[in-house]
Amino acid sequence: MKSAVETLSPTRAKITVEVPFEELKPSLDAAYQSIAKQVNIPGFRKGKVPPPVIDRQVGRGAVLDQAINDALPQLYVQALQENDLQPLAQPEIDVTRLEDNTLFEFTAEVDVRPSIELPSYEGLSVQVDDLAVSDEDVQEQVEALRERFATLKDVERAAADGDLVTIDLEATTPDGEAIEGGQVSDYSYKVGSGDMLEGIDDALRGLSAGEESTFTSQLVGGDLAGQDVSVTVKVSAVKEQELPELDDDFAQTASEFDTVEELRADVTTRLERGKRLEQAAAARDAVLEQLLDGAEVPLPESLVTEELAARRQEIEQQLAYAGMTMEAYLDSEEQTIDEFEAELEKRVRDAVASQFLLDEIAKSQEIGVEQEELQAHLMRRAQQSGQNPEEFIKHMLEHNHVPEMVSEVVRGKALASIVESATVTDESGNPVDLKNLRPDGSLGEPAAEEAEDAVEAPADEAATDTATESSEEPAADAEGDTKES
Structure with missing residues (x-):
């Protein structure tokens, strides 16, 4: 077999393959045997029908078609390996020449992994925010803890922010027609939380038990989603939160500490650890951004289009689960649809480019994956998705997603190695210690495996998908990996 490659673009190749007929003999023999078992000839x-009889009775063309179809996949893979090509999609194959008993030729056009000239990535310098925990941050956490131990008491006054009210709610069309599914009874709601229909907080403020108010809002789901409706809300009870005194008794009840000072110190420590993890994530993002800025990574447009479609579908599903329309989401983000699409496309392009780039770096560093590393990564992914680890791993195995998981680990290790070699400082010029950062955000002198996990675990997530949305945006983790054929 001979093969030649024509580069159609940095991400697309055309392979021409010539196959002498003697190399087709095993496939031809198998085709004759298969057809012989299917035909009845007196x-x-x-x-046991011999080939010459099959040629006369069935036709040589049918035999050739079956033999070629059976041989093509293996011949195509062999041509890819001979030319060191890595496909990113299914090929478009055409049989271009067929001379019986002499030669068979076909071409295959396919999107391929681009060749990338790696930028210099040793000794990068990045800056992150200072690690700052304010008194207000600590107080906010302490107040949240007090609310968890709060008691409720009925009050005979108008509702105000922070009160819990029991309400009945009914939504009707502007013509007064009741809306199916637009009724709620005996629902407990915290005034000012903003967790229900737009306008309900303003309607509830000032209402006492037994009073009602009508306001105009828009439903976020159902057939009338996005349309104006009339909503009547009636208050049946107003309850006020009574927070426990912030004293040593409370500290002992709400925690393992004996004093409020010890409780505050623990809250401060936990916030500091969270800030360290935020610094680590910011450092990874900054390093990856520098890598992308310094490299030219051609992207197959078909792959970008496929990823964009998948990401849009994921966002739409998440908005539907949240009971929010795309229009309402864009309003909350103060974005136009064009701005949203442009931002989404940039995230997808950066995600795909980062995958190609980190794969190339991993290849140059000969980075491999141990079984324990893969197992730990699968466990993390299961936890992130809220799934049972055994069921998650079983699904990955049954649907052949393990190679994708291996790629994620490899990319994470590649990015982690670059982050470790980078100089990371905060805005005040202080060095940021990432090498000794533990997964819980504390600093110490962990064992080698723990030190690697501390950087790798978040790093592979960033490498897998730089388009991961913030907590305010609808798109979450994406298993946004580029699927390779």
Whole structure:
């Protein structure tokens, strides 16, 4: 077999393959045997019909078609390996020449992994925010803890922010027609939380038990989603939160500490650890951004289009689960649809480019994956998705997603190695210690495996998908990996 490659673009190749007929003999023999078992020809037992008879009775063309179809996948893979090509999609194959008993030729056009000239990535310098925990941050956490231990008491006054009210709610069309599914009874709601229909907080403020108010809002789901409706809300009870005194008794009740000072110190420590993890994430993002800025990574447009479609579908599903329309989401983000699409496309392009780039770096560093690393990564992914680890791993195995998981680990290790070699400082010029950062955000002198996990675990997530949305945006983790054929 001979093969030649024509580069159609940095991400697309055309392979021309010539196959002498003697190399097709195993496929031809198998085709004759298969057809012989399917035909009934007088004078011959089933499965024992000789090839010349099959050629006369069935036709040589049918034999050639079956033999070529059976041989093509293996021949295509062999041509890819001979030319060191890595496909990113299914090929477009055409049989261009067929000379019986002499030669068979076909071409295959396919999107391929681009060749990338790696930028210098040793000793990068990045800056992150200072690690700052304010008194207000600590107080906010302490107040949240007090609210968890708060008690409720009925009050005979108008509702105000922070009160819990019991309400009945009914939504009707502007013509007064009741809306199916637009009724709620005995629902407990915290005034000012903003967790229900737009306008309900303003309607509830000032209402006492037994009073009602009508306001105009828009439903976020159902057939009338996005349309104006009339909503009547009636208050049946107003309850006020009574927070426990912030004293040593409370500290002992709400925590393992004996004093409020010890409780505050623990809250401060936890916030500091969270800030360290935020610094680590910011450092990874900054390093990856520098890598992308310094490299030219051609992207197959078909792959970008496929990823964009998948990401849009994921966002739409998440908005639907949240009971929010795209229009309402864009309003909350103060974005136009064009701005949203442009931002989404940039995230997708950066995600795909980062995958190609980190794969190339991993290849240059000969980074491999141990079984324990893969197992730990699968466990993390299961936890992130809220799934049972055993069921998650079983799904990955059954649907052949393990190679994708291996790629994620490899990319994470590649990015982690670059982050470790980078100089990371905060805005005040202080060095940021990432090498000794533990997964819980504390600093110490962990064992080698723990030190690697501390950087790798978040790093592979960033490498897998730089388009991961913030907590305010609808798109979450994406298993946004580029699927390779």
